[in-house]
Amino acid sequence: MTIAVTTPNGNVGAHVVRMLCQAGERPRLLLRHPDRLDPALRELVDLAVGDQRDAAYVAEATSGVDALFWVHPDDWTLPDPDADAEDTAAGLAEAMRRNRIPRVVFQSSIGAELRGGAGFIDGLARIEQRLDAARADTGAALLHLRCGYFMTNLLMDLDGLRAGTLSTTRDLDEPMPWVDPRDIAAVAAGRLLSTAWAGRQVQAVHGPADLTWPQAAAALSEATGTTIEAARISPDDQRKALRGAGLSEVAVEGIVGMSAAFTPEQPRSYATTTPSTLAGWAVTHLRPAL
Template sequence: MAHEHAHGKIVVTTPTGKVGSRVVRLLLQAGVRPTLLLRDPDRLDAATRERVDTVRGDQGDADAVLRATRGADRLFWVDPPTPDDDPIVGHARMGANAARAVGENGIGYIVFLSSVGAEKRHGAGEIDGLARTEQALDATGADVLHLRCGYFFTNLLMESDSLREGVLPTPWPLDFAMPWVDPRDIGDVAAARLLAGARPGDRPGGGAGRGVQAVHGPEDLSFSRVARILGRVLGRQVRAERVSDDDVRVGLRSVGMSAGQVEGVVGMAAGLRQDFVPEQERDVLTTTPTTLAAWAHTHLRPLF
């Protein structure tokens, strides 16, 4: 395939995830045969499986990462949810595996799925682990683009039981507006940047190197506004309700999370809800098209 040769070997991690699966689909449609690192290749549908190369393993397995990225020109790297008691340590470990592969295999360009808040470096809970990965990749000296993404629409799927009762619980201030985004749109941006490769101007001052691109969704939303939008889509009354950090802790402990995992989740909201402004403001490059109403109509309404 001509496009595959033009782009070289592209490796995708978490290829069955909400973002990674979209990246894979778009690469295939662009004529690329990507290499996928995943625990279970049988999770891929048959049509996709015959059009990709697979390496069994995950991002926590340094040897699997090295095998998957041998000869790679471009890499889409995602730190998946970590089983470590301390998620920051877990993300740092996976980031170190990525950095090692970049160095040993000479990968020329990396797109990393990071998060709004990673620019703080410290004080944003589990997001601090993504900041560690950013720093590890930056230290390789390779061309790397960090996608700083907003709050996923899909997080609302975890609140379906509460929404059936007409309540949207949140530890965030109800009037605090922040970027919300559809993971599918993040996949669009990631695939576009992988296909384009490093470009002059990616980093401040021009030239390739370390770059940042925020992915903010179509608009900033407060939880009060989200509740109103969901109410219209679902055809029922929905109100946002502020819950305390301690209430969140109790709920997370009840599902078996360790103390470190609990604080990683609680710290994300606690670290970003006061006086935080994303490093990159909203503009034509950071704004993606899918609205919350459109997403909820397709993915949330059928559950009710």
Template sequence: MRATAGVTALYWVNPPTSDEDPVAGHLRMGESAAAAVRENGIPRVVFQSSVGAEARTGFGDIDGLGRTEELLDATGADVTHLRCGYFFTNLLLDLDAVRAGQLGSTLPVDHRMPWVSPRDIGDVAAVRLLAPHWIGRHTLGVHGPADLSFTEVAEILSGVLGRDIRATQLPEETVAAGLREAGMSSVQVAAMLGMSRGQLGFAPENPRGLATTTPTTLGAWAQAVLRPLL
């Protein structure tokens, strides 16, 4: 609470937790944020949420972001929820596979979804925080420059990195086994897999348009960030 005393605007990102249930962890962090907003009378909040949070259920870990949206809405503050796409930086979580020319996902490799640079999310958040005239509750998609499939991502990376990258759909059972081997509990594994499973047949509440499209391309990001790491 003391960290937010006297502030006039809050940018909130639920921090990672070690909770057995990741959704419960989001709830706990969201409750802390909402309490700070109420107790310190913070008038405006920008929350880094996610595409899929609007569904409220069926998106695994992201369901906790939907619950945080509800908690912040209930404070009475003016709130904007940034519904962000799939981070380019998620590719950094499996550099060994990229080095080996592999790009795996439990999603069908032709399934398109928004991909976005985290730097662009920060820029959108800063503009929103500094804009003084908006009031009420808002949601804003942050979708990157294009919806991409894993096949298209592999093609872009192949061109930038100068190596053959192939996208493969992985069975959920294979991914689940790897996550359990890495130390995740069954609840944590289900929350992780649910984030991808919820994408199937889903259309974001905030459609792609001028306001939701951000400029940094995957190719530009890969050239600047990913290529030097390989």
């Protein structure tokens, strides 16, 4: 079969590509910068170089594919990232109709089910709606992966963690599903390879456990050897820090909005639980970075 993968250098996409190659497939990679690929990968894949925001390119790059893994190429520097998400999804939806793509796996997020009020996650909700409409027209198998909080997000606050603080605007006692992107990739790759499912489906990816912020801080402390404590900050404090990092007001509000409290639509179950622990991820990835 021919399986197309977007963002093959991303936190999830890179793992999806490796898993497909290890399964004996030759994936077609949709990407803008082929020079960023591991040279050892070049002989194992086909490249379709272009911009996901170009509808004509997406239609051509997905012609003849049996399955597609789609990750929206976030760009928080744009004036309206949510509108960009919807416009980009329109190109994919047209490609689904034109090429009759049998299976599409979309990397979404918990909170997308709210359809509003969740910052940049609202853009993912718009994509879901666009793809749902295309699926209704084509009968494709469509899966929305509603992912939990990426462990890799911690790498964006190394200074704070080095100073011993795990900051959040959420209630410290609010449990969160923490997930390793590698586990998201495993779920995605399994669905891309399987022909045994149909219709519109939602699959949560919750990681191995829901952790409160003090529990997460304790796991990180043990794994890294750095004493880390959870601290709740106000949304205004978060805005100040984001502005200090040079982010635009659009980006600031989008990120703050994503920090709003919400409960995952799907309860934790055998199907939504994945194995990689926060402590294990931190030993491998966060400890060397600190």
